[in-house]
Amino acid sequence: MTLALSIPKFDCMDHQGGCHCGNIRVRLALSKPPEDNPLRACTCSFCRSHNPRMVADPGGLFEVWADDWSLVENYRFGTQTCDFLICRRCGVFIAAVSEMAAGLRAVVNANCLIDRERFKSVAAVHDFDGETIETRLSRRAANWMPAIIRR
Ligand SMILES: [Zn+2]
Secondary structure, three states: OOOOOOOOOHHHOEEEEEOOOOOEEEEEEOOOOHHHOOOEEEOOHHHHHHOOOEEOOOOOEEEEEEOOHHHEEEEOOOOOOOEEEEEOOOOOEEEEEEEEOOEEEEEEEHHHEOOHHHOOOOOEEEOOOOOOHHHHHHHHHHHOEEEEEEO
């Protein structure tokens, strides 16, 4: 039996986007077509107020850069173990990034991508309340994706 590997076209795995005013720009490379990427949300009050649809592919790569980094907020709360990148000018929430032993890792808000409509899966809401910091960091190490901040 031969294993049929379907290789998606490059353009369905490479996504661009950014914030509303154009200061922050992102590139997201995924190993699967957008509809095959599960989307997540969590029950924290930050996620409930922004209602993001988060995507992370450990086999992909997230890159972010900005015209003016002074307009990029690195918002921290709760366990203070990751930065929520938000544009100070237009308010768009881009991604959460965390410096881990293996390097920088991120989860990305699919709503900031130009082709956001192609991410069709319904965001599964997870309750991470009560998780220990150790559990949280090992979950992120397994599930979040490699990230590069270009500044
Ligand atoms: Zn902006």
